Amino acid sequence: MKRALRNLLFYAALIGAxxxxxxxxxxxxxxxxxxxxxxxxxxxxxxxxxFWIAIGVSMRRMLLGYGLSVVLGIALGMSVAGxxxxxxxxxxxxxxxxxLPSICWLPIAVLWxxxxxxxxxxxxxxxxxxxVTISMETxxxxxxxxxxxxxxxxxxxxxxxxxxxxxxxxxxxxVTGLKQGWAFAWRSLISGEMIFVTLxxxxxxxxxxxxxxxxxxxxxxxxxxxxxxxxxxxxxxTIERLLEQRWGLAAS
Amino acid sequence: xxxxxxxxxxxxTPDKSSLPIVHRKPPRAAVMVPLPGTPAAWPKVxxxxxxxxxxxxxxxxxxxxxxxxxxxxxxxxxxxVGPSGCGKSTLxxxxxxxxxQTSGEITINNRAVQGTGTDRILIFQxxxxxxxxxxxxxxxxxxxxKGVPKPERESRIREYLRLVxxxxxxxxxxxxxxxxxxxxxxxxxxxxxxxxxxxxDEPFAALDAQxxxxxxxxxxxxWAETGRTIVFxxxxxxxxxxxxxxxxxxxxxxxxxxxxYPVVLPRPRHLEDVHVAGAAREILNDLRxxxxxxxxxxxxxxxxx
Ligand SMILES: Nc1ncnc2c1ncn2[C@@H]1O[C@H](COP(=O)(O)OP(=O)(O)OP(=O)(O)O)[C@@H](O)[C@H]1O
Ligand SMILES: [Mg+2]
Numbered sequence: 374m375k376r377a378l379r380n381l382l383f384y385a386a387l388i389g390a391x392x393x394x395x396x397x398x399x400x401x402x403x404x405x406x407x408x409x410x411x412x413x414x415x416x417x418x419x420x421x422x423x424f425w426i427a428i429g430v431s432m433r434r435m436l437l438g439y440g441l442s443v444v445l446g447i448a449l450g451m452s453v454a455g456x457x458x459x460x461x462x463x464x465x466x467x468x469x470x471x472x473l474p475s476i477c478w479l480p481i482a483v484l485w486x487x488x489x490x491x492x493x494x495x496x497x498x499x500x501x502x503x504x505v506t507i508s509m510e511t512x513x514x515x516x517x518x519x520x521x522x523x524x525x526x527x528x529x530x531x532x533x534x535x536x537x538x539x540x541x542x543x544x545x546x547x548v549t550g551l552k553q554g555w556a557f558a559w560r561s562l563i564s565g566e567m568i569f570v571t572l573x574x575x576x577x578x579x580x581x582x583x584x585x586x587x588x589x590x591x592x593x594x595x596x597x598x599x600x601x602x603x604x605x606x607x608x609x610x611t612i613e614r615l616l617e618q619r620w621g622l623a624a625s
Numbered sequence: 626x627x628x629x630x631x632x633x634x635x636x637x638t639p640d641k642s643s644l645p646i647v648h649r650k651p652p653r654a655a656v657m658v659p660l661p662g663t664p665a666a667w668p669k670v671x672x673x674x675x676x677x678x679x680x681x682x683x684x685x686x687x688x689x690x691x692x693x694x695x696x697x698x699x700x701x702x703x704x705x706v707g708p709s710g711c712g713k714s715t716l717x718x719x720x721x722x723x724x725x726q727t728s729g730e731i732t733i734n735n736r737a738v739q740g741t742g743t744d745r746i747l748i749f750q751x752x753x754x755x756x757x758x759x760x761x762x763x764x765x766x767x768x769x770x771k772g773v774p775k776p777e778r779e780s781r782i783r784e785y786l787r788l789v790x791x792x793x794x795x796x797x798x799x800x801x802x803x804x805x806x807x808x809x810x811x812x813x814x815x816x817x818x819x820x821x822x823x824x825x826d827e828p829f830a831a832l833d834a835q836x837x838x839x840x841x842x843x844x845x846x847x848w849a850e851t852g853r854t855i856v857f858x859x860x861x862x863x864x865x866x867x868x869x870x871x872x873x874x875x876x877x878x879x880x881x882x883x884x885x886y887p888v889v890l891p892r893p894r895h896l897e898d899v900h901v902a903g904a905a906r907e908i909l910n911d912l913r914x915x916x917x918x919x920x921x922x923x924x925x926x927x928x929x930x
Contacts, residue, residue, distance in 0.1 A: 522723050523753030527767035527818060528743040537770070541757040620756045621800025 406587040414592035423577065424596065430572040431562060432600075434490075438497030439558045443551065446502050447540075450509025464510065467503055475500030475561040479568060493565045493573075500561025501554035508550020512543040545616050552609045559601055574600075667735040668696035669854045670720055670822060675729030677715055689715045691879035693729070697822075700852045704869030706862055706912055708919040712880025713858040714750055717824045720856065721747040733822065743771055746820035748828045750858075752811040754799045760810050761786065761795040767818030785813040788843055790836075804831040812840070816847065825857045829864065838896060841867060845893060862905045862912060867896045874911055877919035884911060 388408050395407040402410070418424035453459045453467070478499040482492035516539070524538035566575025574597055581589035675693040678686040689712045697703050705713050718724040719731060722741040731738045733745065746767065754763050761782050768778045786792045789809035799807060808831050815823060829837045845868065848855055859865050865872045872886045886908055890900050 519749060519751050519753040520755065522718075523749060523755070525741045526721055526723060526747050526749075526753075527814070528741070528770035529766075530741070533770060537766075538755070542755070544757070619798045619800075621798065 403585060403587055406591050410588040411591045411595070414586070414588040415595070418577075418589070418592060418596075424593075427572060427574045427577045427593075428596070428600065431566065431574045434493055434497060434562055434573065435558060438494045438562065439501055439555060441494070442498045442500075442502040442554060442558065443505055445498070446505025446554065447509050447547075449502075450506040451513055451535075451539075453506070454510045454513035460510075467506055467510075471503045471507065475557060476564045476568075479565060482565075488569055488571075490571070493562070493569060493571065496565040497558050497562050501558035504550050504557055505547075505554040508547045508553070509543070512546030512550070513539070515546050516543050544612075545620055548609070548612055548616065551612075552605070555604065555609070556601070559597075563597060667732075669699040669701070669734065670697040670856070671695070671730075671732045671735075672719075673730045673732075675719065675726045675731060677712070677719060677724065678727045688879035690719070690726075691881050693880070693882060695873070695882065697854055697856060699854055702848055702855045702868055702870045703857065703873060704865035704871070705856065705858045705873045705875060706860065706865050706908065707875030707880065707883075708877045708912070708916040709860075710919065711875045711877045711915070713875060714826050715880070716875075717747055717826050717856065717858060720822070721745050721824055723747070743767065743818060744820055745822040745824060746815045746818050747824040748811050748815045748826060750826040752807055754807060754810055754814070756799045758798075759795065760791060760797050760799070760802070763799070763810055764813045764817050766814065771818070781817050785817040788816070788847075789813045789840070805833065805836060808832060809836075809840070812844075819851075820853070822854045822856070825855065827858055827860060830860070837864075841896070842893065844868070849892075862909045863896055863901060866890070866901045866905045866908070867894050867898075872908055874908060874915070877915050878922060883915065 392408050395402070395405060399405070415424075453464050475496060478496050479492075482495040482499075486492040486495060520538055520542040521534065524534050529537055562573070563575040563578070566573035567579050569576065574593060578590060578593045578597075581587070581593060672693050672695040675690060675695075676688070677690040678688050681687050693716065705716065707713050715724065719726055720733075720738070722738045722745065733742075755766065758766065764782045764785055765778050768781060773781070782795070783792070786795055789812055791806060791809055791813065794802065794806065799810070802810065808828055812825075812828055815825075829840060832840065841864070844855075847853070857865070857868060862872075866888050869888050872888060874883045874886070875881065876883045886904070888904060890898075890904065894901050
């Protein structure tokens with residue numbers, strides 16, 4: 374409660390300072406928007422459905438791209454952790470590739486797929502695949518052997534063992550990686566959309582620039598931050614709470 | 626040879642089902658006569674010249690078990706004792722098919738062990754309960770893997786949770802239970818799978834005396850009723866004598882069978898019974914000698930290091 378109050382005061386002060394600066398007209402309004410201008414832009418965006426459409430398009434891309442990279446990343450991470458050969462070869466490559474900003478995949482994506490939906494998905498997948506893979510790999514290696522032994526002992530093997538034992542057992546180890554993967558995917562998506570001319574939040578942002586509409590630019594930025602926050606609160610905080618409840622540990 | 630053990634060689638004791646009265650007799654005095662009976666065509670579990678060497682980083686491989694020759698009859702209750710680190714858990718892991726022997730042959734019902742199988746369920750020393758499942762889901766796990774239909778699964782979960790006195794905790798998660806409660810969940814999980822061979826690795830080590838006594842009784846009852854074959858590892862020699870038809874003593878590194886002690890006391894026995902205590906004494910003396918050896922080896926290692 375005290376914390377909520379403190380936060381409320383903090384944001385009120387922040388917006389107050391912003392309003393004051395805007396009022397004093399230190400910079401012209403087309404460079405420095407007013408809080409009420411931004412609020413209006415948010416309102417207008419939702420009212421004419423352009424925000425809703427952009428959110429829908431971007432979220433669909435996220436779900437597809439991120440979902441794909443989770444499935445691929447888990448499979449890849451498991452195989453790397455399970456094989457000495459892959460670990461010593463592919464493992465190193467994956468770590469070094471991680472230093473590549475995901476937007477660097479865009480030229481390849483455009484050359485392979487053209488300016489299409491596929492290209493955007495490719496960038497999103499490449500943006501998050503590595504962190505999911507690496508966290509699955511390290512999670513699998515850290516996983517106490519006793520779980521899979523107990524699973525095998527009780528008659529689970531192959532895919533059954535993987536789905537019923539290995540995967541749930543490694544969840545506490547990979548939740549951080551999954552979360553990081555989501556954040557990376559989100560960033561890759563927005564950057565990709567800013568360069569592409571297709572629907573989506575990134576494009577909305579660029580449209581604000583093209584129209585010299587500073588209020589819209591800030592409004593979309595706020596929207597992007599808010600969406601990231603909501604997904605984190607709804608999805609990942611729930612997973613972490615679940616883990617805490619079941620395992621009796623604070624998820625890392 | 627101590628008077629408690631007039632029959633050093635393993636005696637073919639009868640099938641329980643054919644002689645329930647003998648086993649149900651109240652404690653009187655040590656029965657020292659081998660009981661008549663017909664041994665099964667082949668042993669339930671058989672190990673022939675089984676060796677297991679663990680690979681270690683750098684140094685020489687660790688000889689955990691060496692030349693183990695062992696036969697466990699169908700329906701027998703075999704207890705294994707030995708100093709810490711002598712290979713008791715390893716022995717169970719081998720029979721469970723979780724570990725592969727370096728040499729030798731292990732058979733179950735005359736068939737070579739190929740990996741794990743739900744005919745043998747092991748209660749791990751570390752328990753290996755699943756923290757992401759509730760107590761009831763843990764107990765039902767083996768049945769779910771085996772494809773037991775849900776209604777039967779649920780009634781069996783209820784039955785075995787009642788048996789270990791944990792009905793009220795069926796919706797709890799493992800971290801919410803005490804050490805002894807966790808051991809009971811592991812026991813229920815293994816029993817609920819209803820295996821032919823039950824392998825138990827110090828399953829009652831963390832229990833208070835009263836709960837342990839209760840579970841001894843329950844385990845003995847289940848064993849007598851279902852004719853399971855049990856291999857039971859323990860540090861507690863009295864517990865071994867209380868429960869076992871035969872007690873096996875392993876030596877320290879390499880783990881070999883030092884001696885076997887047939888326990889021919891009538892059932893049910895009690896842990897505090899004088900005959901149990903008497904029979905335990907000789908085993909305890911031999912065990913102490915082995916523990917001394919193991920301590921010497923450990924301290925010797927340290928002095929050299
Ligand atoms: N996975 C492994 N890799 C290497 N060595 C092992 C492994 N498991 C066990 N050992 C070694 O094998 C020996 C026997 O271990 P084991 O766990 O079977 O002993 P134990 O008799 O069950 O001991 P305790 O009574 O303390 O449980 C020990 O010296 C141990 O160090
Ligand atoms: Mg052990």
